[in-house]
Amino acid sequence: xxxxxxxxxxxxTIAVGGYVVYLFLVLPQLLAGTPVDEVDWVTPxxxxxxxAIVAGIVGRILVEIVSPSESxxxxxxxxxxxxxxxxxxxxxxxxxxxxxxxLAMLDVDTFWIANALYxxxxxxxxxxxxxxxxxYRRGVPTW
Numbered sequence: 594x595x596x597x598x599x600x601x602x603x604x605x606t607i608a609v610g611g612y613v614v615y616l617f618l619v620l621p622q623l624l625a626g627t628p629v630d631e632v633d634w635v636t637p638x639x640x641x642x643x644x645a646i647v648a649g650i651v652g653r654i655l656v657e658i659v660s661p662s663e664s665x666x667x668x669x670x671x672x673x674x675x676x677x678x679x680x681x682x683x684x685x686x687x688x689x690x691x692x693x694x695x696l697a698m699l700d701v702d703t704f705w706i707a708n709a710l711y712x713x714x715x716x717x718x719x720x721x722x723x724x725x726x727x728x729y730r731r732g733v734p735t736w
Contacts, residue, residue, distance in 0.1 A: 612711075
Protein backbone atom coordinates (compact mmCIF):
# COMPACT_ATOMS: atom_id res chain seq x y z
CA UNK A 594 0.00 0.00 0.00
CA UNK A 595 1.40 3.37 -0.98
CA UNK A 596 2.13 6.22 1.40
CA UNK A 597 -0.73 8.27 -0.07
CA UNK A 598 -3.23 5.42 0.22
CA UNK A 599 -2.31 4.89 3.87
CA UNK A 600 -2.82 8.60 4.48
CA UNK A 601 -6.23 8.44 2.82
CA UNK A 602 -7.28 5.62 5.17
CA UNK A 603 -6.11 7.62 8.19
CA UNK A 604 -7.91 10.81 7.15
CA UNK A 605 -11.11 8.98 6.18
CA THR A 606 -11.22 7.23 9.55
CA ILE A 607 -10.60 10.47 11.42
CA ALA A 608 -13.25 12.39 9.44
CA VAL A 609 -15.91 9.84 10.34
CA GLY A 610 -14.70 9.41 13.91
CA GLY A 611 -14.47 13.12 14.61
CA TYR A 612 -17.98 13.78 13.36
CA VAL A 613 -19.37 10.87 15.38
CA VAL A 614 -17.75 12.34 18.50
CA TYR A 615 -19.29 15.73 17.70
CA LEU A 616 -22.73 14.18 17.26
CA PHE A 617 -22.26 12.22 20.50
CA LEU A 618 -21.63 15.51 22.32
CA VAL A 619 -24.35 17.63 20.71
CA LEU A 620 -27.27 15.30 19.89
CA PRO A 621 -28.13 14.47 23.53
CA GLN A 622 -28.74 18.17 24.13
CA LEU A 623 -31.17 18.35 21.21
CA LEU A 624 -32.88 15.10 22.17
CA ALA A 625 -33.30 16.36 25.75
CA GLY A 626 -35.36 19.25 24.41
CA THR A 627 -32.79 22.02 24.87
CA PRO A 628 -33.77 25.00 22.70
CA VAL A 629 -31.46 25.28 19.69
CA ASP A 630 -30.20 28.71 20.70
CA GLU A 631 -29.06 27.26 24.07
CA VAL A 632 -27.29 24.16 22.71
CA ASP A 633 -23.57 24.16 23.50
CA TRP A 634 -22.19 23.37 20.04
CA VAL A 635 -19.32 25.82 19.50
CA THR A 636 -16.88 24.25 21.97
CA PRO A 637 -17.52 20.64 20.83
CA UNK A 638 -17.19 21.70 17.18
CA UNK A 639 -13.91 23.52 17.77
CA UNK A 640 -12.49 20.64 19.82
CA UNK A 641 -13.49 17.96 17.30
CA UNK A 642 -12.06 19.95 14.39
CA UNK A 643 -8.84 20.67 16.29
CA UNK A 644 -8.70 17.08 17.51
CA ALA A 645 -9.12 15.79 13.96
CA ILE A 646 -6.20 17.92 12.78
CA VAL A 647 -3.96 16.63 15.57
CA ALA A 648 -5.19 13.05 15.09
CA GLY A 649 -4.44 13.28 11.36
CA ILE A 650 -0.85 14.27 12.01
CA VAL A 651 -0.32 11.70 14.75
CA GLY A 652 -2.16 9.01 12.77
CA ARG A 653 0.03 9.45 9.70
CA ILE A 654 3.16 9.27 11.85
CA LEU A 655 1.96 6.14 13.68
CA VAL A 656 0.99 4.37 10.46
CA GLU A 657 4.46 5.04 9.04
CA ILE A 658 6.12 3.79 12.21
CA VAL A 659 4.07 0.58 12.22
CA SER A 660 4.18 -0.02 8.46
CA PRO A 661 6.86 2.10 6.75
CA SER A 662 6.37 2.95 3.08
CA GLU A 663 9.17 2.48 0.59
CA SER A 664 8.82 6.10 -0.48
CA UNK A 665 6.83 9.11 0.64
CA UNK A 666 6.92 10.59 -2.85
CA UNK A 667 3.78 10.20 -4.90
CA UNK A 668 3.89 9.22 -8.54
CA UNK A 669 1.67 10.33 -11.43
CA UNK A 670 -1.00 7.79 -10.47
CA UNK A 671 -1.17 9.20 -6.92
CA UNK A 672 -1.58 12.70 -8.32
CA UNK A 673 -4.38 11.65 -10.67
CA UNK A 674 -6.17 9.81 -7.87
CA UNK A 675 -5.81 12.80 -5.56
CA UNK A 676 -7.19 15.13 -8.25
CA UNK A 677 -10.18 12.85 -8.84
CA UNK A 678 -10.93 12.53 -5.14
CA UNK A 679 -10.64 16.25 -4.51
CA UNK A 680 -13.04 17.02 -7.39
CA UNK A 681 -15.64 14.69 -5.92
CA UNK A 682 -15.09 16.02 -2.39
CA UNK A 683 -15.06 19.64 -3.49
CA UNK A 684 -18.60 19.35 -4.76
CA UNK A 685 -19.82 18.70 -1.22
CA UNK A 686 -18.05 21.78 0.09
CA UNK A 687 -20.08 23.73 -2.46
CA UNK A 688 -23.29 21.93 -1.49
CA UNK A 689 -22.65 22.62 2.21
CA UNK A 690 -21.88 26.26 1.46
CA UNK A 691 -25.03 26.65 -0.61
CA UNK A 692 -27.07 24.99 2.12
CA UNK A 693 -25.62 27.36 4.72
CA UNK A 694 -26.29 30.33 2.44
CA UNK A 695 -29.92 29.30 2.00
CA LEU A 696 -30.29 28.82 5.75
CA ALA A 697 -28.81 32.28 6.34
CA MET A 698 -31.26 33.77 3.83
CA LEU A 699 -34.09 32.10 5.74
CA ASP A 700 -32.68 33.67 8.93
CA VAL A 701 -32.43 30.39 10.83
CA ASP A 702 -30.39 29.97 13.99
CA THR A 703 -26.59 30.03 13.68
CA PHE A 704 -26.50 26.46 14.99
CA TRP A 705 -28.07 25.12 11.80
CA ILE A 706 -25.88 27.23 9.51
CA ALA A 707 -22.67 26.09 11.22
CA ASN A 708 -23.79 22.48 11.22
CA ALA A 709 -24.65 22.60 7.52
CA LEU A 710 -21.12 23.83 6.81
CA TYR A 711 -19.55 21.24 9.12
CA UNK A 712 -21.55 18.42 7.54
CA UNK A 713 -20.49 19.65 4.09
CA UNK A 714 -16.83 19.54 5.11
CA UNK A 715 -17.20 16.08 6.64
CA UNK A 716 -19.04 14.69 3.61
CA UNK A 717 -16.40 16.25 1.39
CA UNK A 718 -13.63 14.46 3.27
CA UNK A 719 -15.48 11.15 3.44
CA UNK A 720 -16.53 11.06 -0.21
CA UNK A 721 -13.12 12.28 -1.35
CA UNK A 722 -11.48 9.51 0.67
CA UNK A 723 -13.85 6.82 -0.58
CA UNK A 724 -13.32 7.96 -4.18
CA UNK A 725 -9.55 7.81 -3.75
CA UNK A 726 -9.66 4.34 -2.18
CA UNK A 727 -11.85 3.02 -4.99
CA UNK A 728 -9.47 4.55 -7.52
CA TYR A 729 -6.49 2.88 -5.80
CA ARG A 730 -8.23 -0.48 -6.11
CA ARG A 731 -9.86 -0.16 -9.55
CA GLY A 732 -7.78 2.51 -11.23
CA VAL A 733 -8.56 6.00 -12.43
CA PRO A 734 -11.41 6.09 -14.97
CA THR A 735 -10.34 7.12 -18.47
CA TRP A 736 -13.30 9.16 -19.68
